[in-house]
Amino acid sequence: MKGVSNNPALSAYQRMAVKPVSATQATGKTEQVTQSPTPRPQDAAKVSISSEARELAGSAGGVRTEKVAALKAAIADGSFKVDSTAIATRLVDEVG
Secondary structure, eight states, X not given: OOOGGGOHHHHHHHHHHTSOEEEEOTTSOEEEXXXXXXXXXXXXXXXXXXXXXXXXXXXXXXXXXXXHHHHHHHHHHTOOOOOHHXXXXXXXXXXX
């Protein structure tokens, strides 16, 4: 699992969030606006995964790895075709 520290979206947000903020009024005076200190990564939200969740994630549990591999190969070589009629029919059946 990719860690939060390697998340490009979070990195971009942090780069934008740490720039100083200043405001200019119509009178020409500049007012410095102070920001609260930027939280350090170790102060960020803490996440823990239960042992039950780890067990579930670790087991294949119904994933047909051969079928997944075949689908990945078909997508990669361009031979996978989407049957839009079948998808539409199942969506309508599901919604009722």
